[in-house]
């Protein structure tokens with residue numbers, strides 16, 4: 481109950497401050513509409529239909545990018561982590577591109593994938609893959625040596641050890657990587673929708689609303705992306721709790 | 730010629746034969762030509778100061794650490810060709826916390842590819858042998874330390890090993906639990922006649938649980954004394970206060986002190 485009450489109180493406080501600011505006319509109403517206007521404009525846009533489509537497009541791109549990143553990042557991270565020397569050899573490259581702002585890669589990916597759907601998903605998948613790979617590899621590198629030795633003494637071969645021990649040992653870290661990965665994928669997808677020729681998606685929606693001075697809608701869509709990011713995060717926090725019951729014990 | 734005869738005899742009665750074992754870390758030798766024969770069915774306790782290479786020895790013997798030279802054979806076979814069991818000191822880090830206790834015990838049996846019925850039969854047998862009174866369907870982190878180490882022991886014995894290695898198995902447990910586990914373990918080991926190497930830094934435990942006690946010196950490691958422990962089985966808490974036990978312990982302590990002082 482408490483756990484539920486606190487966030488609700490926090491959100492209510494935030495809306496109250498916002499409402500007060502508009503009531504005191506801290507800023508021009510065109511720049512800062514009231515919470516009520518924002519709510520009304522956003523609900524109206526949902527009712528008209530296109531905003532649903534934008535939301536679904538953004539979710540779908542993020543999910544695709546995340547699925548690709550997981551399918552590549554987890555196995556590759558496990559394999560590299562199991563061969564620590566190999567991982568050390570590629571670590572610099574992984575770290576370098578992990579630190580490169582994904583937006584700087586847009587032009588490159590535009591050349592590779594063209595001005596279509598592919599580019600947005602590909603850049604997001606690229607960024608998320610590195611995060612997931614890095615976490616999976618570190619999960620394996622920090623695996624308890626004793627458990628690996630125990631499996632070996634019980635007759636498990638190297639492939640068995642990866643599957644039966646290292647995957648589980650790395651599981652908490654893999655889930656952390658997936659959580660960070662999905663957040664990053666969403667960020668990149670939204671930015672890509674803003675700047676590389678989109679006709680839909682929440683990112684494109686924010687930019688268009690801003691250009692047309694539909695500020696109520698603009699704020700609404702911004703909050704929508706926030707809610708989406710929060711929901712993804714929450715999903716993985718719950719998954720971590722349910723899947724890694726032995727964590728910290 | 731002489732050597733040939735000796736190794737013939739060795740394969741006949743000795744379960745473990747170590748010849749000329751060498752191992753060093755960063756140029757510093759731990760073992761430089763170490764020999765040992767362990768009779769089939771014996772429990773050999775290895776006792777020595779911290780860092781003298783006890784864990785190193787059983788890790789090499791169990792095939793978990795490469796050897797620099799010499800040989801460790803089991804009735805003429807390598808460790809890969811031998812069924813072994815290993816109980817780690819740190820049960821928390823040796824059991825698989827994502828598997829239930831019973832799945833931990835089944836794990837090595839699955840690796841052997843045994844049929845399900847046989848796996849279940851052995852699990853039942855072990856639970857009876859060790860008088861398990863807690864629920865094996867629980868997860869390791871839901872069990873007490875003693876229960877977890879008991880699960881580790883059951884897991885190691887499930888494969889019906891020819892040789893069992895125990896690396897300070899009780900050192901993380903309280904005294905009462907240790908006495909209980911010791912009693913259960915000696916019962917099963919003696920009944921099944923499992924050749925066992927027990928590493929311990931507890932002299933009382935080393936004597937109480939062994940047929941033979943090997944006392945090691947500081948590095949470079951040598952045998953300070955090789956003591957036959959002829960006390961009758963089973964050894965109970967009363968054994969610990971019997972004159973023969975006390976005298977043996979006294980003698981071992983003297984050797985140990987001399988060895989640690991470097992006079993051996």
Ligand SMILES: Nc1ncnc2c1ncn2[C@@H]1O[C@H](COP(=O)(O)OP(=O)(O)O)[C@@H](O)[C@H]1O
Nearest residue numbers: 754755759777778779780781782783784785786
């Ligand atoms: N992997 C390793 N690398 C370097 N030195 C090691 C390694 N393992 C053990 N040693 C050293 O070898 C010696 C014996 O260690 P160990 O067998 O663990 O001793 P103990 O008798 O306490 O079990 C110690 O001095 C230890 O520092």
Ligand SMILES: [Mg+2]
Nearest residue numbers: 783784785897
């Ligand atoms: Mg040790």
